[in-house]
Structure formats: C-alpha cells, structure tokens
Amino acid sequence: xxxxxxxxxxxxxxxxxxxxxxxxxxxxxxxxxxxxxxxxxxxxxxxxxxxxxxxxxxxxxxxxxxxxxxxxxxxxxxxxxxxxxxxxxxxxxxxxxxxxxxxxxxxxxxxxxxxxxxxxxxxxxxxxxxxxxxxxxxxxxxxxxxxxxxxxxxxxxxxxxxxxxxxxxxxxxxxxxxxxxxxxxxxxxxxxxxxxxxxxxxxxxxxxxxxxxxxxxxxxxxxxxxxxxxxxxxxxxxxxxxxxxxxxxxxxxxxxxxxxxxxxxxxxxxxxxxxxxxxxxxxxxxxxxxxxxxxxxxxxxxxxxxxxxxxxxxxxxxxxxxxxxxxxxxxxxxxxxxxxxxxxxxxxxxxxxxxxxxxxxxxxxxxxxxxxxxxxxxxxxxxxxxxxxxxxxxxxxxxxxxxxxxxxxxxxxxxxxxxxxxxxxxxxxxxxxxxxxxxxxxxxxxxxxxxxxxx
Amino acid sequence: xxxxxxxxxxxxxxxxxxxxxxxxxxxxxxxxxxxxxxxxxxxxxxxxxxxxxxxxxxxxxxxxxxxxxxxxxxxxxxxxxxxxxxxxxxxxxxxxxxxxxxxxxxxxxxxxxxxxxxxxxxxxxxxxxxxxxxxxxxxxxxxxxxxxxxxxxxxxxxxxxxxxxxxxxxxxxxxxxxxxxxxxxxxxxxxxxxxxxxxxxxxxxxxxxxxxxxxxxxxxxxxxxxxxxxxxxxxxxxxxxxxxxxxxxxxxxxxxxxxxxxxxxxxxxxxxxxxxxxxxxxxxxxxxxxxxxxxxxxxxxxxxxxxxxxxxxxxxxxxxxxxxxxxxxxxxxxxxxxxxxxxxxxxxxxxxxxxxxxxxxxxxxxxxxxxxxxxxxxxxxxxxxxxxxxxxxxxxxxxxxxxxxxxxxxxxxxxxxxxxxxxxxxxxxxxxxxxxxxxxxxxxxxxxxxxxxxxxxxxxxxxxxxxxx
Numbered sequence: 001x002x003x004x005x006x007x008x009x010x011x012x013x014x015x016x017x018x019x020x021x022x023x024x025x026x027x028x029x030x031x032x033x034x035x036x037x038x039x040x041x042x043x044x045x046x047x048x049x050x051x052x053x054x055x056x057x058x059x060x061x062x063x064x065x066x067x068x069x070x071x072x073x074x075x076x077x078x079x080x081x082x083x084x085x086x087x088x089x090x091x092x093x094x095x096x097x098x099x100x101x102x103x104x105x106x107x108x109x110x111x112x113x114x115x116x117x118x119x120x121x122x123x124x125x126x127x128x129x130x131x132x133x134x135x136x137x138x139x140x141x142x143x144x145x146x147x148x149x150x151x152x153x154x155x156x157x158x159x160x161x162x163x164x165x166x167x168x169x170x171x172x173x174x175x176x177x178x179x180x181x182x183x184x185x186x187x188x189x190x191x192x193x194x195x196x197x198x199x200x201x202x203x204x205x206x207x208x209x210x211x212x213x214x215x216x217x218x219x220x221x222x223x224x225x226x227x228x229x230x231x232x233x234x235x236x237x238x239x240x241x242x243x244x245x246x247x248x249x250x251x252x253x254x255x256x257x258x259x260x261x262x263x264x265x266x267x268x269x270x271x272x273x274x275x276x277x278x279x280x281x282x283x284x285x286x287x288x289x290x291x292x293x294x295x296x297x298x299x300x301x302x303x304x305x306x307x308x309x310x311x312x313x314x315x316x317x318x319x320x321x322x323x324x325x326x327x328x329x330x331x332x333x334x335x336x337x338x339x340x341x342x343x344x345x346x347x348x349x350x351x352x353x354x355x356x357x358x359x360x361x362x363x364x365x366x367x368x369x370x371x372x373x374x375x376x377x378x379x380x381x382x383x384x385x386x387x388x389x390x391x392x393x394x395x396x397x398x399x400x401x402x403x404x405x406x407x408x409x410x411x412x413x414x415x416x417x418x419x420x421x422x423x424x425x426x427x428x429x430x431x432x433x434x435x436x437x438x439x440x441x442x443x444x445x446x447x448x449x450x451x452x453x454x455x
Numbered sequence: 456x457x458x459x460x461x462x463x464x465x466x467x468x469x470x471x472x473x474x475x476x477x478x479x480x481x482x483x484x485x486x487x488x489x490x491x492x493x494x495x496x497x498x499x500x501x502x503x504x505x506x507x508x509x510x511x512x513x514x515x516x517x518x519x520x521x522x523x524x525x526x527x528x529x530x531x532x533x534x535x536x537x538x539x540x541x542x543x544x545x546x547x548x549x550x551x552x553x554x555x556x557x558x559x560x561x562x563x564x565x566x567x568x569x570x571x572x573x574x575x576x577x578x579x580x581x582x583x584x585x586x587x588x589x590x591x592x593x594x595x596x597x598x599x600x601x602x603x604x605x606x607x608x609x610x611x612x613x614x615x616x617x618x619x620x621x622x623x624x625x626x627x628x629x630x631x632x633x634x635x636x637x638x639x640x641x642x643x644x645x646x647x648x649x650x651x652x653x654x655x656x657x658x659x660x661x662x663x664x665x666x667x668x669x670x671x672x673x674x675x676x677x678x679x680x681x682x683x684x685x686x687x688x689x690x691x692x693x694x695x696x697x698x699x700x701x702x703x704x705x706x707x708x709x710x711x712x713x714x715x716x717x718x719x720x721x722x723x724x725x726x727x728x729x730x731x732x733x734x735x736x737x738x739x740x741x742x743x744x745x746x747x748x749x750x751x752x753x754x755x756x757x758x759x760x761x762x763x764x765x766x767x768x769x770x771x772x773x774x775x776x777x778x779x780x781x782x783x784x785x786x787x788x789x790x791x792x793x794x795x796x797x798x799x800x801x802x803x804x805x806x807x808x809x810x811x812x813x814x815x816x817x818x819x820x821x822x823x824x825x826x827x828x829x830x831x832x833x834x835x836x837x838x839x840x841x842x843x844x845x846x847x848x849x850x851x852x853x854x855x856x857x858x859x860x861x862x863x864x865x866x867x868x869x870x871x872x873x874x875x876x877x878x879x880x881x882x883x884x885x886x887x888x889x890x891x892x893x894x895x896x897x898x899x900x901x902x903x904x905x906x907x908x909x910x911x912x913x914x915x916x917x918x919x920x921x922x923x924x
Contacts, residue, residue: 060525360841372856385847387866390838394866400853401860 045158045168082116107187115173132178139176155240174205181211198231210247224258243275256285263289273299283310294323297331308337312345330361341377366396475693513636520630541583601646608644623706642672647682663692678713707735723751739765760789763797778811787817792828807843814846834864
C-alpha cells in the first residue's frame, strides 16, 4: 500500500477484503462526496492509525483480549451498497420490524441497517425546539458547525487508541443528536441498529451534544438476526457525549449482536460544570466484545454514573475497560458493573479511577461484581485507583463468587425448582443496576432480554 | 497520652541510621557487572561447579530480560555505577568478639547485640556482601534447627540445599531474580526439623555501608512438617547522593502443617533501589504469614507471595508502606490458589506525604481445580497532604466457580471531624494527627514484636512532624 494509491479512480475500485490502506480512505471519501474538512479528519485519523502499533496482549490494557485473533483479511473495511431508505414504519423490512419495539414511549426513532440509516422519525415538538437528530452524513451537510466542532475533537480523538483511529478514518454512519440549551426532551430518543452482513467491518458513530441546562435520554440497541452465524463481522463504534454546563444526559447501549460479531465500542463522556450523566452498557451479544468507557470530568459539580451489565454464555468473551478521570474539584463519579457468566464464557473488568492533582473534594466509587454460574466460566477483575489529591473520598470493590446455596435453598423451600431459584437470584443480582435506570420500559425490556438469554 | 513524651519524640532527628563508617573491606569488585565478577564471587566462595553454572545462567537470563516498565521508574538506576560484590572481612563470627571492631561498632549502634540478648532466638548480621555474624541459641541448635549464612548452608548441608534452592523462585522468574541468581551473596539458610517450634524470632540484619553498593542477599527457609518459625529481617544504610541497590531473593518452603511468619522492617536510606522477590510455597494445611513494612528506600518494588499448593493451605500478607518526599513504595502481594480449600488474606495500609507515592499492586489467582478457595483483600490509603499520591492495582483472576473473592480499597485523608473530636478532648493538632495515623496502622502494627511496634510508632511520630498546617 503506498500513498500514490490516493489517486486511484474509486468509481471502479473493488472492495478488497482486509484493505486497511489509504486507498480505502480515498474510496470512502469519494463515494460519500464529503467536504474537505471531513476528508482531512479522515486522513488525519488514518495517519494516527498508521503510526500507532496494534495493541497486543503485552499491553496492559489489552492483556486479556487478543486482537491478533481477528482475521483482518476476512473483513471488508467499508459497507456494501447501502440499503434503501423508507418513509414509513410499515416499509421497514419485516425482519427488522419484528425485532424492534416502536411501542416503547419515545420522542424520536431511527433505524439503521448495516450502519446506513434507513428510517427516522422525530416528534414535531422536538424539531420546533431546535433538537437535531440526524444521521452523520446529513449532519455533515446540514449542520457542519456541530460536526466540525465536536466530531472526534474533544471526547474521543483518534489518539484515543488504535481502533478509535481506525474508526475515525473509516467512519461509516451513525447519529448526531443536538439538544439546544434549556431544552428538556422528556421521552427517550431511540436508535435501532441491525447488522445482518458478514465479512465486513462497520464503523457507526454516535455524537451527543447536550447544551447548557438541557436534558436528554438516548437509547441505542444493536441486534442481529439469528440466521447470521458464520463469517466474522466487526462493529467498531465510537460514542461521544458532550454535556455542557448543567446538562443532564442519559445514554444506554444495549448490545445483542450475533455471535459472529467482534464488537468494539469506545464511549467517552466530556462533562462540563454541573453536568449530570448516566451511561449504561448492556453487553449480551457478540463473540468477543470489548468496550472502553470513559468519563472525563472537566469541571466542578459534574457527576457521572456509570452502569454496566453483562451476561455471557457459550464461549463469549467480554472485556470492559472503564476510566473515571477527575480533573476538577468537587466532581463525582459512581461506577457499578455487574456480570454473570455461564458455560465457558469469560469476562474481564478493568477499571481506573484517576484523581488529578488539585481535584479536591472528589467523590469517586467503583464496584465490580461477578457471578460465576458454571465451572468453566472465568472472570478477571482489576479495579485500579490512582489518586493525586488528598481531600477525596474514593473506594473500589470487586467480588467474584457463585450463587449462594442458602438463598437457593430458601427459594426452593418456597416451592421453586432449582432452575427457577437460580434464575431468580440472577435477576436479583442485576436488579441492583436496573433499578438505577430511570426509563421504565427500558428496565422492563432489559429484564425480558436477560430472561430470554438465561433460557 | 503523656503530652511531653510525645513532643519529645517529635524532636528526634531525621533518619537516625544514616551514619556512615569508613570503608572497610578485604575485597571489592570493580564497578559494574560482568561475567568475570560472577566467576570471582563463585571462586571466592569456593562453590561447587553446579553453582557457578547456575550463576552464569542467571546472568544470561538477566541480560536477556528488559527492565520492567509497568511499575516504579527504574530509569535512573545505572548498573554500571554499582559495586556488585564487597567482602568486608575474612570469615563469619560465631561471637561478636570475632567480628572486626569497626563493623561490630556499627551493629552496636544499631542495637543488634542488645536485641539478641533480650528477645531473639538467633541473629544473623550482614555487612555489605557477606554475613559477618551468625548465631543461634544452643537449645535450638540441639533440636536440630539450622541457622547459618547461605554460604555455610551450601557447604555444610549440600543435599538439603540443592533439593530446595531456586525451586520456589527460578532464575527466569523476573529480571532481578535472575540478577540475584548470578551475584547472590549473604543471606540465611534455615531449616526447622519436623515438629520443632521456634517460638522466639530469629533475626537477620542487613547493613549497607559504602557508596554505590549493591547487596544481593539470598535466603532459603525450610520449615519441615508441623514446624513453626518467626523470622525477622531489618535493613538500613547511610544516605548518599548516589544510588545504592538492594535486590534479594527469599524462598520459603512451608511443609505440611508447618507455620512460618516472615517480618520485614525495611528502612533503607532514601537513595536505595530495593527490588526484592519473596515467595513461599505452602503445602497442605500449612500457613504462611508475611508482614511487610516498607518505610525507607527511594524506590521499592516488592510483592511477597504465597503459592498455596496443598489442600487447606493458608496465606496472609500484611503490608504497610510509608512514602515521604522522593519515595515510591510499589508494594503489595500475590496469592496463588492452586489447591482446594485454600484461604488467603491481604491487608495493605499505606501513608503518603509530601510528593511520596505508595502503590498497592496485587494478584489473587484461583487456578482450575482449586475448589472452595476464598480470598479477601483490603487496601486502605491515607494521604497526608495534597502532593501525596496513592495507587491501587489489584489483579483478580478466577478460574473456578465456587471461589469466594473480595477486594475493597479506600482512600482517605485525616478527617476534620476526627481532629476536631480529639482536639476537643485536649490534644494539640499534631498529637491528634499522630494518633489518627497510629490508629490507621494499628491493625498491622499490633502483629509486630513489641520493639518493632515501638519503632514503627516512633517513625510515624517522626514523619508526622511538621505535617500540621
């Protein structure tokens, strides 16, 4: 691959599998007809990608997840010709319609098929208030000031990591949400992502910008049909949340891709003064799923609640990396990640609370709890602290254990079968996290999804 | 608390072990490390050929391994500036009269002969690279307890030595274990026969005197079935503007039903790099307890470990660290559960002040087949001012579903409410602070022999001096 390839006539360039090269960037740029500034962003990200070594298991951050097992030659680095857009709910392909839940009370919806937006709807009230909810391509054209200012400039930059840089170069879709100052969006905004291809890498981007004193809840759900099982697919996503002064943002991502998906997601919150943020990661799908979830508390009074649930079975491998960065005094963060592991599944939790010099009055907590449901399941927990201010309250805790036989015995003495009793204990285990999710329908639906996965 | 006594304690000088004596040696290697020096050490010790081979292999492994990048900053440690072997005198004394006068004076000043009389079962004293004194009480020797320098152990008990040496910490374990394997000198060889209980502690004291000194003690302890032992090591050195280096390897075999307690009070001067590997192999129903006190040194990287190999084995690590200006204590411990019904506990308390950094780094691992293992880890850090730093890096790796594993850590400063309460009771602010710190370390200091507990409290008072405001 050489730089001269940048002049290739992309109109006829075939999709070459495993082509992680400058010509792919060029091909994407040309196919999308993007403005120069966006092209420059992609090229910069590409440069960063090229200069950064691929993480190996010798790097602490990737010690338990081996990227060398991904067969990059298997993956096309850009999406095939996009599926067609539809203008009403009933035109959405039946298979996708059946998988999503339009009944859940919401103020806006978008549906993506292999990272291309095929349908969206926004309540008029939101549009009237100036709320923007569009796909990334449209945002580049119609809201360039937002994208230019925020797209991979502050929350997640390409320098964040090798896969984030790759994402920056090859970004293939996603959503931009902007809520103007003072606007409170009461009902959640939803995106449903459907992935039913193989041997392809998708790079969806989520950019949430919440203006001062605004309020918004955004729920992303990722799913695949059961019929797709074989060839590797990759989802390399980045979520950026910018919460301006006093903004209140809730974000949930429910990942239940098919098992053929290697899932990577970087989620990073950039919190200004007095911003209140809650993130929830629900990890159920994918073969290997790695998430980097960070909160950057930039100013006083900001607070971030970081919640996570994971439930693994068969030979699923989940790796969560969390970071609570306290740069300013009197900010708070509270993390609770809970996971249950069946069969031969494996989970890694690695968390860091970092309190910078001068961040006095920090309150930071981090808890990871693991429930091992089978003899062959495996959990690793690495809750870390790095504290450079003294007037702080910080603690972390981690546990790994099995179900309490006394609890099972108690439930069985009340007439439940052993199987029922065990499931009830797992629900109870997750309930501690779900109870903190303020969206009622989401809470209920997550309970159902967990139920289904427990079998 | 009697107020006057406390204030008097606060007036004590700084590091009281920083005095130095004129250099005194019968042999000093050239600076830096080479194959020639390794061969010289082996030759001077009149070692069997297998040991020379072992040393040279260690050197090879040392040279092939990179300097670890994951812990404290070792970039300022220049091995070319270090003297790897200094022999202070001919032979090892069995009475203090046999020890050269100037060296004996040093140990007198450190209070070792006095402590030996009052409260110990035996003492070993190392000066630079060699043990200059080793003695155990007659009644223990009569029961078959061996307490020798490691060199004497190799000479007099070659079979026992060879059976266990480097079995717990092989040379390739880490870069500095490899280095120690190449240039080891001094340290203790201890064997406690089955059923013999050494109730009063044995102690080894390590003193570095000359500048740019490297000390590489090697200790091998075998507690046979049902035996019991408490071993204490202490260490100090003069303060120099250049770096000194200490890298020991301590291997302990705790056979079935035996119990060993190993206490370290590390109080090296603040120019010492202290990179130590300590590990115990703990067999069925045996018990190992490490008490690891890291108060001195510039940089310490030290993680005492228990490999719980037999059913019902248990391990305990109590770690206490103090990091003042210019110090980084990277301490912690490892618990490897390799057998069913094994239990472990780690309690770590650290205090940081004035830019000092203390890190807890630990591993709890439950291996496949180690059913019903349980482990609990508690790490508490106290920060005394806003320049202080603390880190916690625990690794928990669990391969069995019936393990019960917990880890908790907290970071705090001295609370205004605590101070207010104590000052209301009539204490001055500095007294109140000292009392809070004492209370903080009390769960560990209460396990120390009395003299050491007193010494630790004295150090705390010393370090708290000027902390008000």
